[in-house]
Amino acid sequence: MIIQNVIRFIAALLLQGLIFNQIGIGAYLFPMFYVYYILMLPFETKGWVLLITSFLLGLGVDFFSNSLGLHSTASLCMAFFRPGVIRLLTVGKDYETLVYPSIKKFGFSWFFSYTVILVIIHHTIFFILEVFSFYEIRQIIFRILISSIATIFLIFMTQLLFLKREKH
Amino acid sequence: MQNLFAFIWKNSFYFLFVLLLVLSVVLMARNNYYHRTVMINTTNEITGGILLVTSNFSDYMKLKRTNRELAEENAKLISQTKELFLDASTKAIPSPDSNVLIPQYEFIAAKVISNSVNRRNNYIKLDKGRFQGIMPNMAVISPAGIVGHIVEVSNHFSSVMSVLNRNSRISAKHKTSNHVGSLLWDGIDYRFGKLVDLPSHVKIFQGDTIVTSGYSHLYPEGVIIGTVQEAILESGASFYNVTVSFSTDFNRLSYVYVVNNLFYNELDSLQQLQPQNEPLR
Numbered sequence: 001m002i003i004q005n006v007i008r009f010i011a012a013l014l015l016q017g018l019i020f021n022q023i024g025i026g027a028y029l030f031p032m033f034y035v036y037y038i039l040m041l042p043f044e045t046k047g048w049v050l051l052i053t054s055f056l057l058g059l060g061v062d063f064f065s066n067s068l069g070l071h072s073t074a075s076l077c078m079a080f081f082r083p084g085v086i087r088l089l090t091v092g093k094d095y096e097t098l099v100y101p102s103i104k105k106f107g108f109s110w111f112f113s114y115t116v117i118l119v120i121i122h123h124t125i126f127f128i129l130e131v132f133s134f135y136e137i138r139q140i141i142f143r144i145l146i147s148s149i150a151t152i153f154l155i156f157m158t159q160l161l162f163l164k165r166e167k168h
Numbered sequence: 169m170q171n172l173f174a175f176i177w178k179n180s181f182y183f184l185f186v187l188l189l190v191l192s193v194v195l196m197a198r199n200n201y202y203h204r205t206v207m208i209n210t211t212n213e214i215t216g217g218i219l220l221v222t223s224n225f226s227d228y229m230k231l232k233r234t235n236r237e238l239a240e241e242n243a244k245l246i247s248q249t250k251e252l253f254l255d256a257s258t259k260a261i262p263s264p265d266s267n268v269l270i271p272q273y274e275f276i277a278a279k280v281i282s283n284s285v286n287r288r289n290n291y292i293k294l295d296k297g298r299f300q301g302i303m304p305n306m307a308v309i310s311p312a313g314i315v316g317h318i319v320e321v322s323n324h325f326s327s328v329m330s331v332l333n334r335n336s337r338i339s340a341k342h343k344t345s346n347h348v349g350s351l352l353w354d355g356i357d358y359r360f361g362k363l364v365d366l367p368s369h370v371k372i373f374q375g376d377t378i379v380t381s382g383y384s385h386l387y388p389e390g391v392i393i394g395t396v397q398e399a400i401l402e403s404g405a406s407f408y409n410v411t412v413s414f415s416t417d418f419n420r421l422s423y424v425y426v427v428n429n430l431f432y433n434e435l436d437s438l439q440q441l442q443p444q445n446e447p448l449r
Contacts, residue, residue: 017215018222021284027357030286047181055188062195063215065284066291066327069196076192080185129196131288131355133334139355 001099005041009057012037017064028143031150032071034061035122036158038079039115042100043086054079067130074126078118085117103159115155116148123148216281216325220295223281239277239423242311246425247275273388274428276301278308280421281325285332285358290418292316292328296426302326305386307427313392313415314338314380315424326426332358332418339384340393340412343377345370351378351393351412358418360397363410370408372399378412385435388427 016034023031038054058072065071086101089110103111127143176183248271278300282293296302298321308315308328316336320327329336331353338351340363349366363378376396382389397411429435 014218018219022282023286025286027286027355048184051181051184051188055192058192059195064219064282065287066293067287067289068198069192069194073189073192073196076185076188083181127288131334136355 001042005037008037008040009053013057013060013064016061021061021065028139028146029150030143030147031154032061032074032123032126032147033151033154033158034071035075035078035119035151036155038075038082039118039155040100041082044099047083050079050082051076070126070129073129074122077125078122081121082118085114089114103156104163111159115152119148119151119155120144123151213322213325216293216295216322219281219293220325223279223295235423236277236279239279239425243275243277243425247271247273272429272431274430276426276428278302278326278424278426280424283330283418283421285330285418287332288355289334290330290332290358291319292330292421292424294326294328294424294426295324297321297324297326299323301428302426303428305432306429307387307391308424309387309391309427310416310421310424312417313394314387315416315418315421317386318426328424330418331361331414331416338387338393339381340378341381342366342370342372343379345372348381348383349408349410359414361394361412361414363396363412364407366408366410368401368406368408372396372408372410374398378410385429385432385439388429 012034016032020031020033023029034057037057038050041050041053054075055072058070058075061071061075062068101111101114106114123144127140127147131140131143276296278294278296280292281295284290284292292308292315294302294308302318302321304318304321306318308317314331316328316330316333318326319329331338331351332355333353334355336351336353339348340351341348342363347366347370349363352362352364354362366372374396378393378396380387380389380391380393392415394412394414394416397413399411400409402409
């Protein structure tokens, strides 16, 4: 379980740094796929592990993209809100027996809301800090919307890719 | 005291969050400075190394070598161009045969190993660093036009602040009238920049060439920036709002030249003696 997450951490960092950082389609599209790691951590992950690894992952991506502090702040905030979002979405339901979030176990709508809320939190913080100017508020909103859609699409594709393997 | 520790322990999640948040905000604030710490430079070396390996994967071996040779040859040729020499003749009225020309600029060919155009603040990484003679504040140009300037160097790699950056401000001039303005990027489209502070009495037409003014000591004079796409003069405004179409295709950079102004220190120390203004880059 731990090894799986370590691999996911490294894979997320390298995929983001070497592939998604280099994609330049349009002015606003910037998929930040590495947040997949934060979404996929097991529910029982200790709070400090969640915060510190998310911070380090963000910092790693920052080193690749010369944006020191941006990705780390956004991922840290996303990690901070994760337990609250999970509590909010699982109110009155019994998911005690399940280990980590996935489409297969929770159904499409649960996983969709979970991903959308956290990705939007992350992207909003990231783009507000990156642009850091309220004169460009329309651009910020465009960037958040288009990039979030791309990130969420990639996360669902990855989920579907690994869906088959979970059956065995 | 014990109660305090118990309180902190109980709410460790929140305390840790605040602690890390402060840390990352400090990092973000530091990132705005030009000179950064040693720690960040060594990491630049690590990520630079990884980026270089992947960049090499995408090249054919032979093609890569040919490209580099050509780029280096070009760099040599450019530094021999007559316009880029400083006239160092000591006579007030130089006679034609007594001109003493010393090269003012040196060109170092470098390969782009990482680049982006869709961020608000774009940076480029090059495969040459301090050991190849690259220093901060050197200009970077491509065969087609301007690219940016060096902000950070490690031993083998360097970071370039692209023109596509909020902090980039380049002293530019309208080639036909010689009037000077500042070139900025508004963060929307990587193909277009904004030229501001160009006075309204200048006659400006679509397709006019915009070049660097050379006033910043960083870029040589007359390096092409792009052409005028449209010039808007709002009623009552005393300055144009000019959209410039960049001549450099930032999305397809592969080889660039780092420009070393051999007189940069001399010009810079002269500027230090004057009252401080916001430096143009």
